[in-house]
Amino acid sequence: MDDGWYRLALLLTLIVGVWEGPIAIIFRAFTDKGPNALVAANYLPAPWCYVAAVAAGAVAFAVIAVLETLRKHAVGETK
Secondary structure, three states: OOHHHHHHHHHHHHHHHHHHHHHHHHHHHHOOOOOOHHHHHHHOOHHHHHHHHHHHHHHHHHHHHHHHHHHHHHHOOOO
16 A cells, blocks of 8 residues: 555544544534534434444544554564
């Protein structure tokens, strides 16, 4: 994987994971704004929106871990 593509994928995954995870919870808990496409978890009813937001953050973390493992394998940094 080219280093530029790796960095782009890492950045986009991080942004989406943070936005759909903790930011969605903050919007739901502390603002009176309605749900929109940027915080899609907030379309769900009360207990499930938090579960979906945490799951989105966890999936983003897992994708970042896989990307990092693939990058290390590609450059020969495996132990």
